[in-house]
Amino acid sequence: MSDSVAGSLAAEKNFYQEKTHKGILAWLLSTDHKRIGIMYLFSMLTFFLIAVFLGFLMRLEMLTPGETVMGAHTYNSIFTLHGVLMIFLFIIPGIPAAFGNFMLPLQIGARDVAFPRLNLLSYWFYLTGAILALLSLFTGPGPADTGWTFYAPYSLRTGTNVALAVMAAFILGFSSILTGLNFITTMHRLRAPGMSFFKMPLFCWSLYATGWIQILATPILGITLALVLMERWLGIGVFDPVKGGDPVLYQHLFWIYSHPAVYIMILPAMGILSDIIPTFARRTIFGYKAIAFSSLAIAFVGYLVWGHHMFTSGISDTSRMAFSFLTFLVAIPSAIKVFNWLATLYKGSIDVTPPFLYGISFIILFSIGGLTGLILGALATDIHVHDTYFVVAHFHYVMFGGTGFVFFAALHYWGPKMFGRMFNSKVSYIAWGFLFVGFNMLYFTMFVLGYMGMPRRYYDFLPEFHSLHVVATVGSWILIIGIIIMFVNLYRGFRYGPRATMNPWGGTTLEWKVPTPPPLENFDKIPEVKHEPYYHPRNQEERQ
Amino acid sequence: MVHQNEHQHTQHIVGYGTYIMVWLALLMLTALTVTVAGMNFKNFAIVIAILIAGLKSILVMNYFMHLKFEPPIFRTMVYITVFTLAIIIGLTFTDISFR
Amino acid sequence: MxxxxxxxxxxxxxxxxxxxxxxxxxxxxxxxxxxxxxxxxxxxxxxxxxxxxxxxxxxxxxxxxxxxxxxxxxxxxxxxxxxxxxxxxxxxxxxxxxxxxxxxxxxxxxxxxxxxxxxxxxxxxxxxxxxxxxxxxxxxxxxxxxxxxxxxxxxxxxxxxxxxxxxxxxxSHRALSIKSNQIQNLNGKRLLLSDETGKKLWKSQEITSEVTGMDVVVKGVFTxxxxxxxxxxxxxxxxxxxxxxxxxxxxxxxxxxxxx
Missing domain, CATH: 1.20.120.80 (Cytochrome c oxidase, subunit III, four-helix bundle)
Incomplete structure (x- = not known):
């Protein structure tokens, strides 16, 4: 039939060459999961770079005491925006929306996600939310100055443009929900024949756990933000102490979402690392099921611990102790993962490629971030360091040192598959050196500053903190140099570099068994899965 | 995959009569909850009201929403959701009840 | 599959x-x-x-x-x-x-x-x-x-x-649309409609190279x-x-x- 002829012809074209519309519309109207993934990737990287620049400005202000680059009010707006952009526009959609969209159907042997049109809708919501967030800067009474948490009652009273920023977050929530819903349905319905749940790559497992958090936690944020709008516009009084409301409840509701959201940010990163490590250790993963179930366990335990963000907010002692105790539980599944990764590396023939190097940094940085997290989760010590730079350092270690570094690892690992060309490895190693040194100089110093009592969110500081602030700011410059080198190298590589082969890293999962870049519907013929995902044949012939 | 084909075209068809019976049961439970609210059960009143509402939801989900006739995964998902909300409410009350 | x-x-x-x-x-x-x-x-x-x-x-x-x-x-x-x-x-x-x-x-x-x-x-x-x-x-x-x-x-x-x-x-107007590349090999031929007995009901003009598409339309049905x-x-x-x-x-x- 003519259909099958067209089908085989299509297989020779990659998805970039298959266009339904002309120009930019070929992207904005495409329901292809790969195009949507790439749109997400570029949008997010744009916001990431803007937010990095804002972070740079903040560090510049903190270089010297007193008001230098900006005043208090501008500083408040800038850290709010830095947080909103990084959290809602980069790191929450981050890995699932960009790499998940591109790789999930490939990894489970499907032609697309279960609801391709909803997938596109989710990107539009993302774009709308992003535009609203940016509009909130330039319209009305000026950018929000509440911090990314929008705590009541200040967020109900401040004259700044909180309403628009809140609406943006609300719409971004929709986008997140649709992604999660789509992925879960995809994994339930579209796995290739032979691919049982326990033959899925671990990245898919982490997306599955993430999907459930997106579905069950995001609506709570939705209603919380909707109530903030109702408070601001109508004055319903549920968070307003003057009218009998309880502002602590705002914090409860906010963290009921935002703590699980922390695992939306970190789980997919752990999933990617679980894919990268076996590839470059050239052996199967140690403890597949333990890692798979620990993803679900983290997702579940994530719902039990939100109160540890509120130890000093005036919640009851019973509650503080319960939440402090429960917080320690998170360490268990996280440690299970770390130990299994280490056991995978043990006696593997390790190939230290750029993706591996960026990925393995996760273990070091995330361990520091995770262990200091226990200090913060312990009630007694948290009272001392709450709202100091210690907290800032902690979450940058887990979010940037963890998710951020794995995001970069994924760019190096899957980038050649997505863009069809290779980057320069040597430059990648150099960039990594800058990133790693700069990162630790910037954020480890913050641990010390925090311990000494430097409070977060202040545009000025006491003279005794000066030298450490200088170290941190210089660290931020080194870090930014690293980021610039890395992105320039990746851009040049993916634009002009040598063509990438089908499987440049010797990966074993299904995405390495389709052409580079993949064709429109991924698989000419849906593959039949026989092996576990990280099956590394012993001899060369078996490897094809 | 075999599983998928079984359900490919139509869903389990339920008789109109079943629906009407369920509807009558729902109306009766509504009458019951109003009656019980009229009696003086003090603090138990809200518990009883919630229990009756829960029973009504179970009827609606099982029959009107066909949960009873769906593959088991649907029920598992419902349990996960209800359980999550229960945890959220329960843990919040560790604060509210002891303040 | x-x-x-x-x-x-x-x-x-x-x-x-x-x-x-x-x-x-x-x-x-x-x-x-x-x-x-x-x-x-x-x-x-x-x-x-x-x-x-x-x-x-x-x-x-x-x-x-x-x-x-x-x-x-x-x-x-x-x-x-x-x-x-x-x-x-x-x-x-x-x-x-x-x-x-x-x-x-x-x-x-x-x-x-x-x-x-x-x-x-x-x-x-x-x-x-x-x-x-x-x-x-x-x-x-x-x-x-x-x-x-x-x-x-x-x-x-x-x-x-x-x-x-x-x-x-x-x-719906159920339509079957045939585009130009598929119609080229029909050059010089005609379309014919017939009933069950094989009786010819209608015959089209000859398909020339000017014909770039063909549509079959059924009006007003619930498909x-x-x-x-x-x-x-x-x-x-x-x-x-x-x-x-x-x-x-x-x-x-x-x-x-x-x-x-």
Whole structure:
């Protein structure tokens, strides 16, 4: 039939060459999961770079005491925006929306996600939310100055443009929900024949756990933000102490979402690392099921611990102790993962490629971030360091040192598959050196500053903190140099570099068994899965 | 995959009569909850009201929403959701009840 | 995998998949209201007297009426689904219109109920309400937020029903379109229509290189695929409508019955 002829012809074209519309519309109207993934990737990287620049400005202000680059009010707006952009526009959609969209159907042997049109809708919501967030800067009474948490009652009273920023977050929530819903349905319905749940790559497992958090936690944020709008516009009084409301409840509701959201940010990163490590250790993963179930366990335990963000907010002692105790539980599944990764590396023939190097940094940085997290989760010590730079350092270690570094690892690992060309490895190693040194100089110093009592969110500081602030700011410059080198190298590589082969890293999962870049519907013929995902044949012939 | 084909075209068809019976049961439970609210059960009143509402939801989900006739995964998902909300409410009350 | 199954995947026609997606979406709605139920529980615990008093000021009769209306609308909705499963399109439309009417009746009741309260000056931010005790302000804040959000969902459900009515009423012009590249090898040939006996009914002119496309049009039919896809849509909309009903099942005792 003519259909099958067209089908085989299509297989020779990659998805970039298959266009339904002309120009930019070929992207904005495409329901292809790969195009949507790439749109997400570029949008997010744009916001990431803007937010990095804002972070740079903040560090510049903190270089010297007193008001230098900006005043208090501008500083408040800038850290709010830095947080909103990084959290809602980069790191929450981050890995699932960009790499998940591109790789999930490939990894489970499907032609697309279960609801391709909803997938596109989710990107539009993302774009709308992003535009609203940016509009909130330039319209009305000026950018929000509440911090990314929008705590009541200040967020109900401040004259700044909180309403628009809140609406943006609300719409971004929709986008997140649709992604999660789509992925879960995809994994339930579209796995290739032979691919049982326990033959899925671990990245898919982490997306599955993430999907459930997106579905069950995001609506709570939705209603919380909707109530903030109702408070601001109508004055319903549920968070307003003057009218009998309880502002602590705002914090409860906010963290009921935002703590699980922390695992939306970190789980997919752990999933990617679980894919990268076996590839470059050239052996199967140690403890597949333990890692798979620990993803679900983290997702579940994530719902039990939100109160540890509120130890000093005036919640009851019973509650503080319960939440402090429960917080320690998170360490268990996280440690299970770390130990299994280490056991995978043990006696593997390790190939230290750029993706591996960026990925393995996760273990070091995330361990520091995770262990200091226990200090913060312990009630007694948290009272001392709450709202100091210690907290800032902690979450940058887990979010940037963890998710951020794995995001970069994924760019190096899957980038050649997505863009069809290779980057320069040597430059990648150099960039990594800058990133790693700069990162630790910037954020480890913050641990010390925090311990000494430097409070977060202040545009000025006491003279005794000066030298450490200088170290941190210089660290931020080194870090930014690293980021610039890395992105320039990746851009040049993916634009002009040598063509990438089908499987440049010797990966074993299904995405390495389709052409580079993949064709429109991924698989000419849906593959039949026989092996576990990280099956590394012993001899060369078996490897094809 | 075999599983998928079984359900490919139509869903389990339920008789109109079943629906009407369920509807009558729902109306009766509504009458019951109003009656019980009229009696003086003090603090138990809200518990009883919630229990009756829960029973009504179970009827609606099982029959009107066909949960009873769906593959088991649907029920598992419902349990996960209800359980999550229960945890959220329960843990919040560790604060509210002891303040 | 068979070719039919692959085709199915390409069209993404997977009723179970689409129902899983719908249920997952309903969970998000459930938790959206879940956050409000949590607030309600906390404030009921904090201000029991005010909540009891506030509740006694609501009209139980109207609340009960609306409960019956919504429960009945759920019945007619599920009957509409059942009718379409049995391929009884017109009956399905009848039940769908009935459901829509019940939805409208619910909203009209709600309108008068809210209108009455607003006339008395009891609405968020009003001068009158600020004179009341704090617990009552919160009670009415929650009352308007929760019933308002629920009402919004009723409206969304009714809009969805309008779309469904459109799908069920629209006759399709089933067309088979053949494009130029496939028609080239028909050059110099004619098209012929004939009946069962082989008798020629109509013959076209000769196809020349000027002919770039060919369309077969059947006017005003309800195609099988259309009904099947409407069935999936109706089922999922039904699920949504029942969820709206379930939420009201909880709202009713919480707001109207805690007083007694």
């Amino acid at each position: 068979s070719q039919a199954a692959e085709l199915t995947m390409e069209k993404h026609y997977d009723p179970i998949g689409s129902r899983i997606g719908m249920w997952l979406f309903l969970f998000t709605e459930f938790l959206l209201f879940g956050g409000l139920f949590l607030l309600y529980a906390i404030y009921l615990n904090k201000y029991p007297e005010e909540f009891h008093y506030g509740s006694s000021q609501l009209d139980q009769f109207v609340g009960a009426m609306n409960t019956i209306i919504l429960l009945t609308s759920s019945l007619t909705m599920v009957l509409a689904v059942g009718a379409l499963q049995r391929d009884r399109r017109k009956l399905s439309i009848f039940f769908l219109v009935t459901t829509f009417t019940f939805g409208a009746a619910f909203l009209i009741n709600k309108y008068f109920e809210w209108g009455h309260k607003i006339e008395l000056g009891i609405y968020p931010g009003s001068q009158e309400l600020t004179q009341h005790p704090q617990g009552e302000i919160v009670f009415y804040g929650l009352y308007y937020a929760m019933t308002g959000l629920h009402g919004l969902h009723v409206i969304i459900g009714m809009v969805i029903m309008l779309f469904l009515l459109y799908f069920l009423l629209k006759k 099988e695929e259309q009904l099947k896809s409407s069935e999936v849509k109706l089922e999922n909309s039904g699920l949504y409508w029942h969820l709206v009903d379930i939420i009201w099942i909880f709202l009713f005792p919480l707001f109207y019955l805690v007083s007694m």
